[in-house]
Amino acid sequence: MHQGGDETQRALGAATIAVVFWGIGPLMVRGIDASAATIVFWRFALAQPVMIGASYYFGKGLSLRLIRRALLPGALFAVSMLAAFTSFQKTSIVNASLIQAMQPALLLVVAPFVFKKRTTLRQFAFGGVALLGVATLVLGGGSTEGSALSGDLWAAFNLVLWTVYFVLVQRIRQDGEDATSILAAVFFVSFVVATPITLGMAGSVGEIVNIGWKGYLLEVLMVLGPGxxxxxxxxxxxxxxxxxxxSLMGLGSPVLSTLGAWMIYSQSLGFLQLIGGVIVLIGLTGIMLEHRGNRARPAVSPTLPAAEPDLSEAQGRLIS
Structure with a gap:
């Protein structure tokens, strides 16, 4: 029981690190003077040696078997990223952000059927608090001017794609596949799927190549950090x-992105946004405490899959 508690603690810590780097990602995108297609192309292209190298250093490496398992998640990941960028171009940031923030609510409904896990009243309550905080944060930051049905539909499309991707990856991880190897496979498939699409959207090779030294630097940082x-x-x-x-912990990313935009790009930060950020943190704290408490309770241990490399030590190496 103590070991399970320690593992939960490490997992919560790892998810928190992920949320922090995902919150930094939009700030890097903001600094790149290039089209969405160009940004997506270089993110996947530059990620190949990094992800494949990490899979051999931290895990078991890339294999044809893993690539086959990653075909659907990788394709979903690629199209999801393109849909997300398109939604931000075709509708308001407010609408796109709010629609994407509905993913945890969707999973609260789907999880009992897919993973046979009952959603408790407390989970609904804390999840609702976090979602309320995100809504307050986003709506407090600007109007919905510039919104369009086509962009909203792209955002909804992205919501479905990302949710299905999240569920598929969860199931692969529960089968015992090591994290860095399956991540390398997902990024490899995503690159294969996204390359012809992004080249077609860009219109010319020159547009893809000419992003300047700052653009390349930020792309590399995006691959290493959020990627x-x-x-x-x-x-x-x-x-x-x-x-x-x-999924609910991911709601902390918009809070960090908003604070970062205020500090780096001097974007306005209103009182409602501050209140929304506090509400999100309260909800996420409740979710983490509830999950920690559930894992600490005695339970009959199920048969575990084959052991995988423990990345708790690798966390320090990844961010050092």
Whole structure:
């Protein structure tokens, strides 16, 4: 029981690290003077040596078997990223952010059927508090001017894609696949799927290549930070966390993005946004405490899958 509690603690810590780096990601995107297609292309292209190298250093490496398992998640991940960028271009940031924030609510409904896990009243309550905080944060930051039905539909499409991806990855992790190897496979498939699409959207090779030294630097930082550390830590934690907890913790990213935009880009930060950020943190704290308490209670241990490399030590190496 003590070991399970320690594992839950490490998983919550890993998910928290992921949330921090995912919150930094939009700030890096903001600093790149390029089209969405160009940003997505380089994110996947530059990620290949990093993710594959990490899979051999931290895990078991890339294999054809893993690539086959990652075909659907990888394709969903690629199209989801393109849909997210398109939604931000075609509708208001407010609408796109609010629609994407509905993922945890969707998982609260889906999880009992997919993973046979009952959603408790406390989980609904804390999840509702966190969602309320995100809504307050986003709506407090600006109007919905510039919204359009087509953009809202792209955001809803992204919501479905990302939710299905999240569920598929959770199931793969529960089968015992190591995090960095499956992450490398997902990014490899995503690159294969996204490359022809992004090249077609860009219109010319020149547009893809000419992003300047600052653009390349930020792309590399995105690969190392939100990509390797963010997705790596979240994927590792998904074997040890309830999928609803992992998803709800992701609501902390908009809070960090908002604070970062205020500090780095001098974007306005209103009173309602501050209140929303506090509400999100209260909800997430409740979710973490509730999950920790549930894992601490005695339970009959199920048959565990084959052991995988413990990434608790790798966390320190990834962010050092």
């Amino acid at each position: 390797l550390v963010g997705h790596g830590m979240m994927m590792w934690s998904q074997r040890h966390l309830d999928i609803r907890v992992a």
